[in-house]
Amino acid sequence: MLVAVLIPVLLLVATMLMEKFETRLLDTRTHRRPVRGPLRLEAAPTRPIAQRHLQSVTEPAPIVLDAGPVRVVDQLLPRAS
Numbered sequence: 001m002l003v004a005v006l007i008p009v010l011l012l013v014a015t016m017l018m019e020k021f022e023t024r025l026l027d028t029r030t031h032r033r034p035v036r037g038p039l040r041l042e043a044a045p046t047r048p049i050a051q052r053h054l055q056s057v058t059e060p061a062p063i064v065l066d067a068g069p070v071r072v073v074d075q076l077l078p079r080a081s
Helices: 001-028 049-056
Strands: none
Touching: none
């Protein structure tokens, strides 16, 4: 019964010692740098999106349809194979 109590206590002590070891020797200290103020960014003059879009679209070509009168026939259409 003594062994059943000693093993968890020893594991707890070992864990605490390992944590102290890690924090003292393995953790690196951070180098503090002076904080710089935010940079002022000024936007370049831009045109509205709609205006840019209209200038980028070229004139559409006219659509030419060759349509004429069609003879209406009351017949079945041939089946597609």
